[in-house]
Amino acid sequence: MSSPALIASNGDSLREAFGKALSSLADEFSNLVVLDADIAGGTGVHHFRKSHPDRFVQFGIAEQNMMAAAGGMAAVGLVPVVTTFAVFCLRAIEQARLSLAYARRNAKIVASHPGLDVGPDGGSAQALEDLAAFRAIPGMTVISPADATEMALATRAILEFDGPVYMRTGRSPAPRLFGDDHAFEIGKGQIVRDGGDLTIIACGVEVARALAAHDLLAADGIFARIVNMPTIKPIDAALIERCSRETGAIVTAEDHNIHGGLGGAVAEALAATRPCPVEFVAVKDVFGASGEPEELAHHYGIAAPHIAAAAKRVLERK
Amino acid sequence: MNLPLRRHPANDPASDLQQALAGAARFIRMHSIASIYHAGSGHPGGAMSSADLFACLYGAEMNVWPGGVSDPTRDRFVLSKGHAAPALYAAGAHFGFCDAREALNLRKLGSRFQGHPHVLDLPWVETSTGSLGQGISVAVGMALGLRIQKNPARVYTMLGDGEMQEGEVWEAAMSAAHHGLARLTAVVDYNKLQSDAHNDAIMRLEPLAAKWRAFGWDVQEIDGHDIGAILDALRNTGLNAEMNKVPSLIIAHTIKGKGVPYMENIPAWHGSVKFTRRQAEEALAALGATAGETAELLDV
Numbered sequence: 001m002s003s004p005a006l007i008a009s010n011g012d013s014l015r016e017a018f019g020k021a022l023s024s025l026a027d028e029f030s031n032l033v034v035l036d037a038d039i040a041g042g043t044g045v046h047h048f049r050k051s052h053p054d055r056f057v058q059f060g061i062a063e064q065n066m067m068a069a070a071g072g073m074a075a076v077g078l079v080p081v082v083t084t085f086a087v088f089c090l091r092a093i094e095q096a097r098l099s100l101a102y103a104r105r106n107a108k109i110v111a112s113h114p115g116l117d118v119g120p121d122g123g124s125a126q127a128l129e130d131l132a133a134f135r136a137i138p139g140m141t142v143i144s145p146a147d148a149t150e151m152a153l154a155t156r157a158i159l160e161f162d163g164p165v166y167m168r169t170g171r172s173p174a175p176r177l178f179g180d181d182h183a184f185e186i187g188k189g190q191i192v193r194d195g196g197d198l199t200i201i202a203c204g205v206e207v208a209r210a211l212a213a214h215d216l217l218a219a220d221g222i223f224a225r226i227v228n229m230p231t232i233k234p235i236d237a238a239l240i241e242r243c244s245r246e247t248g249a250i251v252t253a254e255d256h257n258i259h260g261g262l263g264g265a266v267a268e269a270l271a272a273t274r275p276c277p278v279e280f281v282a283v284k285d286v287f288g289a290s291g292e293p294e295e296l297a298h299h300y301g302i303a304a305p306h307i308a309a310a311a312k313r314v315l316e317r318k
Numbered sequence: 319m320n321l322p323l324r325r326h327p328a329n330d331p332a333s334d335l336q337q338a339l340a341g342a343a344r345f346i347r348m349h350s351i352a353s354i355y356h357a358g359s360g361h362p363g364g365a366m367s368s369a370d371l372f373a374c375l376y377g378a379e380m381n382v383w384p385g386g387v388s389d390p391t392r393d394r395f396v397l398s399k400g401h402a403a404p405a406l407y408a409a410g411a412h413f414g415f416c417d418a419r420e421a422l423n424l425r426k427l428g429s430r431f432q433g434h435p436h437v438l439d440l441p442w443v444e445t446s447t448g449s450l451g452q453g454i455s456v457a458v459g460m461a462l463g464l465r466i467q468k469n470p471a472r473v474y475t476m477l478g479d480g481e482m483q484e485g486e487v488w489e490a491a492m493s494a495a496h497h498g499l500a501r502l503t504a505v506v507d508y509n510k511l512q513s514d515a516h517n518d519a520i521m522r523l524e525p526l527a528a529k530w531r532a533f534g535w536d537v538q539e540i541d542g543h544d545i546g547a548i549l550d551a552l553r554n555t556g557l558n559a560e561m562n563k564v565p566s567l568i569i570a571h572t573i574k575g576k577g578v579p580y581m582e583n584i585p586a587w588h589g590s591v592k593f594t595r596r597q598a599e600e601a602l603a604a605l606g607a608t609a610g611e612t613a614e615l616l617d618v
Contacts, residue, residue, distance in 0.1 A: 054466070055466065065458065065490045065493055066455075068452040069459030070459060072455070072458060073459040073462060074459075075394075075445055075459070076463040077467070078463045078467070095452055098449050103437050103445055104438060
């Protein structure tokens, strides 16, 4: 009898890059332990389970207990990495708040399956609120890398960082954007394409779409600066202020609800420094639905053409 | 105010252990009444019901001591029912983990003694609690982590009865049994009352012992105000659990408001309540406070 073909983490997805990075870093970070709630194959930590079974702890389908137990593990000196889907991190967010952030534990929450990128599992599984919710927790660092290269660097960075972190990976295959010379530092964004007419600030899977929008706009003679902003909190306010000053208009792009995520963080930074017109490319306060990620991006208005259209709108307001 | 110095009874061979622990429990009750009186709010009922358990845990059972709050070999205690903080603080004051007078400064801006324990304020409380259900999960994580580190320290947690209506408690129970956490002991302060009413009226818990046994725990049921029974159960716990590779639960049948007649078994004294001076004095008198002790505790 043949086995079913399991759709697990594979290829160039961010979850796969995360799982492999974690496994390769385990010997260097000897206090690292990985917590799973029966979805190791989905989150990419099946690599770690195989390479370091003695430091892989199974909690079953019980995320609240897992999240708070991570606080106990951190309390005795381990560095727990809690892994589950983004939507189940929301289920356990109060545990993350009290037992990790309030107690200032050195614990990491790494969430796969964020946003519309989840695809066919549908609206129930597509967390569009996680960046906003975790950003609102005092002391919580929030990260959303853009490609596999950056994911590997960010995985190292969160282990070197002392404090609670929430980091998104991603389910679907993601194009490589960055080469071996790419650098990642918590709290820093970077200009990945320069341009003077406006700035598009993106995170996660939207960085690739922002780069595609850059080319669409260039064909119309509009030169957009593209900023990769992998740390949503603490946001790189200095870079945002500089982009406002140098380009005078900003578009944000994220696979997240329009409220409280990257767009909100950028707008807050602008309001406090150098305000300029802003357009937000994000899911417009609705839930998702089943479909392939790229189809959903078009349906919900976060694909490259939507970013380009937002750029033209913001230029009219300049 | 200068409260008399209380020594760890185990360090005082001249004292009878049980008498000393009874004295500790009396102090915990009196100090809790006083701190809640000064705060103008707080949860007295559960502090009264759990006082004897705190006395036995800190005074005899656990391998913790004031100078060793960061010693990796110490036993860990997590107050899962975080609203019993006044009793935890009073136990800490009695056994030298904090200053008794400072601990009267409960629930005040700038005080380290918040309404619920916070580990950044007071490292000896081990973790921050106050949201029911989380403490036992943190304790499970500690026990798992200590085992990974090959550290033989034990982990203790105290649960409220109403707390067991939180689903997370049962997630934690299942995981502790699955992972065979023989060095984890949970104590239930089973005073039968919760915030609004009797457990049975809010959400039935029984058959409680059978539930925990079905979840794979070693379960003992005791009178939670009988010092000798508490000490025996705590010691048996370690033996049973080590032999069977299972976590341990002690269901301590207690009386909410124990020791203060006007409070006993009255749900309204769960909290958060504001004592009048007269009520505080009456409570202290019922606990056998001398005029001098009452003045020390209330006239800060």
